[in-house]
Structure formats: structure tokens, C-alpha cells
Amino acid sequence: MRVVVGISGASGAILGIRLLEELQKNDVETHLIISSIAKDIIEYETDYSVQDVENIASYVHDENDLNAIVNSGSFKFDASVIIPCSMKTLSAITNGYGDNVISRVGDVTLKERRQLIIVPRETPLRTVHLENMTQLSGEGAIILPAMPGFYHKPQTLDDQINFIVGKILDIMDIDNNLFTKWKQ
Template sequence: MKIVVCITGASGVIYGIRLLEELKKKEIETHLVISNIAKDIIEYETDYSVKDVESIASFFYDEDDLSAIINSGSFKFDATIIIPASMKTVSAISNGYADNTINRVADVTLKERRKLIIVPRETPLRTIHLENMVNISREGGIILPPMPGFYHKPKTIDDQIDFIIGKIFDILDINNNLFTKWKQ
């Protein structure tokens, strides 16, 4: 399995970092793009350096490298996850504005009918934000807001982060025990 992970300039970069860590544990090949703004947010919100995050991934690409292999439909990968997804990125994807590596790989993912998972990080949402997400959903993209669940009785922030990563793994059919599944 090959997964493209894009971390954009929204609060919540720890979701993307944790996703990379869990994919690495599963020995899944990852292709990482970090937006320039996200690099600043990583330094601000976490104890990780950008180099630390880059080293978790199997491959790393610059946000402005439109010749990167992941931007070609002939490069076979299974899914793209944009986590967190800024509203700027959501808007660009919704409108087919593929001006950088992140937006282009999302465009390729949709046109090739591969899995695109968007983890939007904004609140509250404007109508245009919602409409952009609806447009992506209509094209087959999956919108997975990082909304906490409580049926697994989380005790820590890490429990809440694992819940979201577990939901992503469930969509990708990756076996996981990151949270206790709903039981009746």
C-alpha cells in the first residue's frame, strides 16, 4: 500500500504527524508533502521539528515541486489524506486549482478515482466552506472532520487523536486498535 499524506496550514498538524507514525508502524509506504505554512505550525504547536516529521515518511516532496512523481496519474498510489486541511486547500481542490503539489495530487487522486480523505480543520464554517466540501464529496472525496467521539471513553488528547486516525484507518481497511469500536 502507498499513501500520500499532505499536512497543510491549519491548526491540528499533530493529526498528520500521528497518522504518519501509525502508518510507519504498519510498514506502509508514505509520500509526504508539508505546506510552507504548516512547517511554521509544526514548530509552534508541537515538540517536533519539520525534519523530524519529514524523517517519519518514506518519501518527502516540496510543496512547490509540480514535477514530483505523486503529481502524475501514472504513479500508482492507494489514497491521499490531507490532514489537517486548511480551507484554502479545500477551496483549491473543490475548484480544480492545482497550483502546488498538494492541490495537484488531490486533483490526480480524484481524476483517477482513488481515495481522497480530507480532514478539514476550521470552526465555525462559512457556507462557502461547506459548499466546497460538498463539491469534493460529490466527486468521491471523503470529508472526515476531526470531531471527537466519546463512546470509547477517551482519557487524554492522544486518545482523541487516535480516534481520528483509527477512523481514517477504517476507511482505508487498515486493521487497527486505535480506539474501542462501538458496542451495543
């Protein structure tokens, strides 16, 4: 399996990092793009360095390298995940404005009818944010907001992070035990 992961400039970079760690554990080839703002956020919000995060990925692409292989529809990948997804990146993907590698990958994923998972991390939301999400959903993207569940009785922040990442892995059909599934 091959997955493209974009970490854009929104709070919650740890979600993208944890996803990369889980994909690595599952021997998934990953292609990582980190925006310049996300690099600052990684340093501010986590104990990881940008280099630590890049070392988790199979391949790393510069956000401004529009010649990067992941920008081509002929480059075969199974899914792309934008995690976290800033409202700027969401808008760019929605409107086909591929001005950097993350938004271009989102565009390519949709046009090639591949699996695009968007993890918006913003609150509260404006109407235009909701409209952009609705439009992307209508084109086949999966909108998975970073909204934690509570039925698994989380005890730590890691439990909440794992819940979101586990949901993403479930969508990609990757077995995981990151959270207790709903039981009756």
C-alpha cells in the first residue's frame, strides 16, 4: 500500500505524526509533505523535531516542488490524507488551486478518483468552511474532523489521538487496535 500524507499548517500536527507512525508499523509506503507553517507547529506543539517526523516517512517531498512525483496522476498511490488540514488548504483543494504540493496532491487524488481523507482542525467553523467540506464530500473526499469520541472511555490525550488515527486506518482498511470499537 502507498499513502501520501500532507501535514498542513493547523494545530494538531501530532495527529499526522501518529498516523505516520502507525502506517510505518503496518509497512505502508508513505510520501510526506509538511508545509512551512506545519514545521513551526511541530516544533511548538510536540516533542518531535521536523527531522524526527521526516525520518518516519518512506519519502519526503518539499511543499514547493511542483515537479514532485506525487503531483502526477500517473504516480499510483492508494490514498492521501491531509492531517491536520488547515482551512486554507481545504479551500485550495476545493477550488482546484494547486499552488503547493499538498493542495496539488488533494486535487490529483480527486481527479484520479482515489481515496482522499481530509482531517480539518478548526473551530468554530464559518459557513464557507462547511461549504468547502460539503463540496469535497460531494466529489468523494472523506471528511474526518479531529473530533474525539468518548464511547471508548479515553483516559489520556494519547487515547484521543489514537481514536482519530484509528478511524483513519479503519477507512483505509488497515487493521488496528488503537481504540475500542463500539460494542453493545
